[in-house]
Structure formats: C-alpha cells, structure tokens
Amino acid sequence: MLAHVTNEVNIDKDNSDLGRSSAEIAIPPEMLPADGRFGSGPSKVRPEAVDSLRDVAGKYLGTSHRRDGVRSVVSRLRSGMADLFGLPAGYEVVLGNGGATCFWDVATFSLIERHSQHLSFGEFSSKFASAVAAAPHLDDPEVIKSEPGTHPAPVGRPGVDVYALTHNETSTGVSMEIRRPQGADGLVIVDATSAAGGLAIKMSEVDVYFFSPQKCFASDGGLWVALMSPRALDRVDVIKASRRWMPPTLDLSVAISNSRQDQTYNTPALATLWLLVDQLEWMLANGGLDWAASRCATSAGFIYSWAEASSYATPFVADRFQRSNVVATIDIDESIDAIAVAKILRSNGIVDTEPYRKLGRNQLRVAMFPAIDPEDAKALCACVDYVVDAL
Numbered sequence: 001m002l003a004h005v006t007n008e009v010n011i012d013k014d015n016s017d018l019g020r021s022s023a024e025i026a027i028p029p030e031m032l033p034a035d036g037r038f039g040s041g042p043s044k045v046r047p048e049a050v051d052s053l054r055d056v057a058g059k060y061l062g063t064s065h066r067r068d069g070v071r072s073v074v075s076r077l078r079s080g081m082a083d084l085f086g087l088p089a090g091y092e093v094v095l096g097n098g099g100a101t102c103f104w105d106v107a108t109f110s111l112i113e114r115h116s117q118h119l120s121f122g123e124f125s126s127k128f129a130s131a132v133a134a135a136p137h138l139d140d141p142e143v144i145k146s147e148p149g150t151h152p153a154p155v156g157r158p159g160v161d162v163y164a165l166t167h168n169e170t171s172t173g174v175s176m177e178i179r180r181p182q183g184a185d186g187l188v189i190v191d192a193t194s195a196a197g198g199l200a201i202k203m204s205e206v207d208v209y210f211f212s213p214q215k216c217f218a219s220d221g222g223l224w225v226a227l228m229s230p231r232a233l234d235r236v237d238v239i240k241a242s243r244r245w246m247p248p249t250l251d252l253s254v255a256i257s258n259s260r261q262d263q264t265y266n267t268p269a270l271a272t273l274w275l276l277v278d279q280l281e282w283m284l285a286n287g288g289l290d291w292a293a294s295r296c297a298t299s300a301g302f303i304y305s306w307a308e309a310s311s312y313a314t315p316f317v318a319d320r321f322q323r324s325n326v327v328a329t330i331d332i333d334e335s336i337d338a339i340a341v342a343k344i345l346r347s348n349g350i351v352d353t354e355p356y357r358k359l360g361r362n363q364l365r366v367a368m369f370p371a372i373d374p375e376d377a378k379a380l381c382a383c384v385d386y387v388v389d390a391l
C-alpha cells in the first residue's frame with residue numbers, strides 16, 4: 001500500500017524550511033513498515049476487514065438496520081464485547097450514534113445526578129469536564145488536574161455521584177490503572193476511547209466503560225459503545241423517573257432499549273459496524289483482550305526502548321507506570337524539528353506521526369493499537385533514525 005506514495009514529490013508547500021527537501025530523503029523500501037498508518041484515530045483498518053466488507057457488501061450495505069442482516073451484526077457486537085471484556089453478570093453492551101464526544105453529553109444528561117468529579121490531564125479529559133461544567137442542571141463538577149504527561153488520582157468523597165476517569169489520554173500518551181476510588185459510592189465512568197481493546201481492564205472496577213470504534217477497534221468513527229453495570233443501568237432509570245428534560249438522542253434509556261433489540265435509535269453507519277465486528281472477532285479468535293494487550297505492549301516495548309537508547313529521542317511520559325501501551329509520545333531534541341521529521345515520514349508513506357497540536361511539544365506521537373503489527377512499530381523506529389541521520 002506504500003508503493004503509490006513512496007518517492008513522489010508531494011505538494012509540500014513549506015519544504016523550504018528544511019535543510020533538504022523531504023522529497024530528497026527516500027527511506028530504502030526494505031526498511032519501510034509493511035503498513036505506514038500510525039495515527040491515533042482514525043487509525044489503521046486491517047485490510048482483511050475491508051476485504052470482508054467487500055465480500056458481503058452486495059447483501060449487507062444498503063439494507064435495513066431493523067432487519068436481521070444488520071441486527072445479527074449488532075448482536076455479534078454485543079456478545080463479542082461481553083466476551084472480550086469478561087463482563088460480570090448483569091452488565092450490558094449499549095450503543096448509539098455520535099462517538100465518545102457525544103457520550104460525554106449523554107453522561108451529562110443520563111448518568112450524572114448532581115455532582116461529578118473529573119480527572120483532567122489532557123485534551124480529551126479536559127473537554128469532558130468542560131462539557132459537564134457548562135450544564136445548567138448540574139452542580140459545578142470537581143476537577144482534579146495534573147501536568148500534561150502525568151495523571152492525577154481520584155479522591156473518594158461523599159456527595160460525588162459520578163467519578164469521570166480516562167483510561168488513556170490520547171493527547172499526551174498517559175494511561176492510568178482504573179480502580180474504584182476508596183470510599184466511593186458514586187458511579188465510575190471511564191472514557192476508554194483509545195484504551196478499550198488494547199489495555200487490560202477489570203470491569204468490576206467500572207460502571208460505564210465507553211469508547212468509539214476508530215482506535216483499538218480499527219473501524220471508522222461515528223458510533224459509541226458503552227459497557228454498563230447494573231448500578232449504571234439503575235441510575236439511568238432513576239434520572240429518567242425524575243423527569244429531567246433531555247433530548248432523545250442523548251437519553252441513555254432510549255439507547256438501552258434499542259440496544260436490547262440489537263438496534264440503534266437512529267440509523268447507524270453499517271460499514272462501521274461491520275469493520276468493528278470483524279476486528280472484535282479477530283481479537284477473540286487470537287486469544288482475546290490478554291492477547292491484544294500483549295501485542296500493544298510488544299509494540300510499546302520496541303518504541304520506548306528505542307527512545308530510551310536514542311541520543312535524540314526521549315519518552316515524554318517520565319513515569320514508566322503512566323506510559324501508555326497504545327499511544328506513545330516521544331520528545332525529540334530541540335536541535336531536530338519533529339514536524340519536519342513527521343513530514344518526511346509522510347512523504348515516504350508513514351503517516352500521522354505528528355504530535356498532538358495543542359500539546360505544543362517537539363515530539364512524535366505514534367499509535368500502537370492491536371491492528372498495528374509490532375514489527376511495523378520496530379521498523380518505524382529505524383525509519384526515524386534514518387530520516388534524522390539524513391537531515
């Protein structure tokens with residue numbers, strides 16, 4: 001898949017700021033990863049999944065989502081998720097349209113009773129907290145912050161009815177172990193968008209584990225999936241019974257009743273569902289979440305050990321226990337322009353290694369999701385060395 005971009009002179013308008021133009025630095029083809037997609041979302045979709053979609057396209061795409069052809073795929077999604085995450089009795093798999101960003105609003109209407117606590121340690125976790133803070137029907141949330149590149153700890157408190165955690169902060173490459181805070185009786189709800197399917201999780205520690213499918217599940221965006229505990233399902237009923245106004249698209253009780261019938265409230269993207277189920281069943285066939293997490297850990301091992309040994313690269317996250325196995329952020333010495341490196345990689349078919357814009361650091365950010373072959377992660381390190389040498 002790299003062939004068509006390799007060696008082509010690209011429309012790099014600001015090439016002039018590089019010592020040598022990116023078009024001049026051609027990484028030897030034998031060094032290149034087999035697949036050059038390292039973006040943190042949308043992320044690499046396995047070609048086999050696209051092939052399987054093509055195979056069923058004539059009978060599946062363009063058919064009713066209220067009929068068995070599509071509902072059977074939603075049913076596989078729901079039972080497959082229950083298997084992959086070893087859901088305890090009474091937990092349910094719920095889905096709807098709009099992605100994780102939309103689920104923040106769903107939580108604002110249907111899960112938070114009055115007062116929530118948020119850990120804020122990067123772009124995504126801070127946006128969730130801001131969405132809640134703006135809601136007129138809720139008390140001001142408690143927001144516990146820490147510096148980018150670290151994560152804070154939740155604090156169990158009376159009166160907090162939801163603890164909003166983020167399993168992996170995609171903007172900074174920090175992951176945290178998910179545990180119920182001591183002495184907490186509020187719900188633990190976790191934005192697991194880039195973590196779900198790539199990091200270990202004990203679901204008994206969580207009441208709502210929600211994510212979008214374009215990261216570890218190697219599909220396309222636009223959908224949210226939420227794994228919900230019986231306590232969380234009860235909370236939705238209690239809030240609904242209080243007659244709080246909520247738009248139907250953000251009313252979790254509506255999504256729950258549709259999901260129980262293997263449907264969504266409004267029309268879902270059928271291709272997204274198919275690719276998601278293909279990836280889910282691929283993970284299950286290979287050994288489930290343990291297998292997927294260890295594959296990500298292998299990629300992470302290659303990338304962090306390369307950076308630690310490098311004279312110009314350093315893992316941004318100093319504490320090894322907070323370093324993510326699904327998204328690596330690698331600081332680059334100030335003498336080398338990381339954006340220029342990413343641009344040259346791009347002109348060689350290795351895409352989306354640019355840093356998260358708002359973090360504003362001289363770094364590369366690399367996804368290590370289960371679909372990404374650890375050998376490709378290793379090849380990427382060698383390619384970065386090659387480019388830096390050549391600059």
Ligand SMILES: *Cc1c(COP(=O)(O)O)cnc(C)c1O
Pocket residue numbers: 041098099100101102124125166168169170191192193194212221222
């Ligand atoms: C990508 C991401 C989101 C946003 O997902 P959308 O599908 O674009 O809404 C939210 N939270 C985290 C942690 C993410 O990585």
